Amino acid sequence: MRRDVYQAIADPVRREIIDLLSKEALSINEIANEFEISRPAISKHLKILNESGLIEINKKGRERYCKIQAQNLIPAFMWLEQHKKLWEGKIDSFEEYLMKLKKQSTDNE
Structure with a gap:
């Protein structure tokens, strides 16, 4: 079954695995040793990434x-x-709105 990249990166463990593998190729055992979850769970994550x-x-x-x-x-x-x-852009607009409210609040004091 072909899986979606977005589905694969949605899980934090899989993102950590990607981060580990971005530095070097590792054996499945080496990857499993980096986590406090079971080897079968790691294998499932690797299957999805693959x-x-x-x-x-x-x-x-x-x-x-x-x-x-x-x-x-x-x-x-x-x-x-x-x-x-x-x-x-939305966050910048919200920040400007908050600054405007703060200014109005201090002007009314």
Whole structure:
């Protein structure tokens, strides 16, 4: 089953895994050792990341290594960047509104 990138990055554990793999390829055991959750739970997270195309899992000897596929994060990054600008504008407008209310409040004292 092909999973959505946004579904994959929605979970904080998967975001932490992505962060770990952004530094270097790691074995599944090395990843599991970084978390206080069960190995099967880590395997489930890795499966979702793999199905979404965010990581690639390769077998080397008896170990399976995970490597990030960072280029597949680009569409999500672009979407977030687009919405970041929208929300920054709304936050700036709200901040201006609050400053106006504060000024009116001090003028009335």
